[in-house]
Amino acid sequence: MKIVVLGGGESGVGAAYLAKKKGLNVFLSDKGAIKDDYKKQLIEAGIEFEEGQHDEARILEADWVIKSPGIPKKADIIFKINQKGIRLSSEIEFAAEFTQAKIIAITGSNGKTTTTSLIYHILKNDHLKVGLAGNIGKSFARQVADENFDYYVLEVSSFQLDDIQSFRPYISLLLNLSQDHLDQYNYNYEDYALAKFRIAENQENDNFFIYNKDDEMSMNLLEQLAIRAKKIPFSTKGNLNEGGFINNDKIVVKIEDEFSMKIAELSLVGNHNIANSLAASIASKILKISNESIRNSLMTFQAVEHRLEPVAQINGVTFINDSKATNVNATYFALESMNQPTIWIVGGVDKGNDYSEIENLVKRKVKAIVCLGLDNQKIIDFFKDKKESIYSTSSMEEAVRVSKSLAEKGDTVLLSPCCASFDLFDNYEDRGHQFKNQVLKKAID
Structure with a gap:
């Protein structure tokens, strides 16, 4: 062949x-x-x-x-x-043909990396032989070639799912849907959403599909699609007979028996991370991991780099790196979790963004907007009548310098770009590292 x-x-x-x-x-x-x-x-x-x-x-x-x-x-x-x-496949499809390991595959517009890393942490903490792959670390194919894992936890993008024919995870998770990568899907939100749902299309009734009951597009498409896997929901808005939900100050997961723990004990903060923790807990319960082990892992997990990552506090100003926020919905979660006046660094390669989703949050929480990109005009045009203080910059050094000059004691400088990074940086990691380097450099200057 x-x-x-x-x-x-x-x-x-x-x-x-x-x-x-x-x-x-x-x-x-x-x-x-x-x-x-x-x-x-x-x-x-x-x-x-x-x-x-x-x-x-x-x-x-x-x-x-x-x-x-x-x-x-x-x-x-x-x-x-x-x-x-000619048969055309993604690497995840190809590698899956050569392993008998159970695959836990995670997709969604936001929270993929955090939830994938969290599930891996739970399984690893429970002493299972598990690999972490997909969009994280070493490729899935290389690990299948060299390792002998019983489980793989994979972060899977819509682009990888576009090129599958038989990929069949044991557990699939669709965390949420929001408008992202529309430039690659004919600017059609439903086409993009359907690409995400492909994660479940080959699953059978002995597999599991975990989904977000609070997500409007997910619920609309679930009514239309014939998913054969056992469907288990999670919600942060109401109690469920089966699945994961919030009850007062606790997260609760009901699958056969019940798991619960106080939200205050979770290592991850923010409503979106409560949802991620619920999804990860459901997957863990399906895999028969003990309540004690799940609780321990949820308490000890360290947040993912470039996702609401605290960098430093300088002269009373907090600097946060959220470079992985490459779409509007991800930035929505970041702004929602801000409790101090915020200088917001935004910009890059626009993917068909609709900034109206975050308009009210920006009005309430953002003190100044610092645009970072080769072409900042769309952002400037949208917010010019809503915010007086908007600045245009074209390098990370300039963006951090301007932000630092605007910030006062008690403020937060948030890099949460809403956009892809490829105009000025190699990738979102490079953008995040440059931000951290410039912040720490400015601390010394």
Whole structure:
């Protein structure tokens, strides 16, 4: 079988490595430059590859093409692969074919990384043999090739789900839906939402689908879709006969028996994180993890980097890194949790954002807006009649300097960009690291 892998990043190199280890004929192609570390890995594994071009003739001879999630589905080469009827899969689909481990897969517009990391922490804390993959750390394929885990906890994006045919998690979680990546889904919210629901499309009645009963789009689509898995809801707004909910000052999960703990004991703060903790607790109960172990893990979990991450307090001003907030809904949660006057750093590559969702929060909580991007006009135009203090910057150094000059004792400077990072940064991690470096540098200056 001829395998062609498109993309030479963590996902693509991992898929090529797994294919090689399984004795398949594999070739990797990346239209851009491949980083030196990944090139070294390919050479050491004896994997043929090309960079800076796509050898279309060779690619179109493949029996199976593995596509990295960063390659747009509208790319010319993807159109030609589909036209020829060649099987096209994401790395998660490919890797899942080579493991018997139970897969817990998490998707949603916001909270994926936190919830995935939390479930992994719970399983690891309970001494299970578990891997963490998807959009986090080492690729799923590389771990399947080298490890012998009984469980995998995977953070899964809509782009990865676009390219599945048979991917079937034991437990799937759809945390929430909000308008994101609409530029890749014909600016149609329902198309994007349906891509997320693909996480459950191959599940059978011996599998589990955990969903958010408070999410309007999820509930609308659930009425239309024939999901065969056992459906278990969570809600922060009302009691449930089965699933996860809040009762007074406690989170409660009812599945066979009951688990509960005080909200004040959770390591994660904010209403959105209560929802994430409920979803993670449901998955843990399905996996028969003891109440005592779940409680211990929920109390000891450390928040994810770049997600409402406290950086420093300088002269009474708190600096918070929420670089992972790449859509409006994620920033909604960040602003909602602010209890001090806030200087808000926002901007980057707009993905079809509708800022009206956060308009009232900005009016109530934001003292000044500091735009950070190559093109800040859309943000400026939307908020110019709503906030007097709006500043335009085009580097992290400038954004932090301006924010620091505006902040007074008791204020918060919040980086929560609403946008993708690719105009000025390599990715959201690079943006978050630069923010932290500039904040700490300014502390010394």
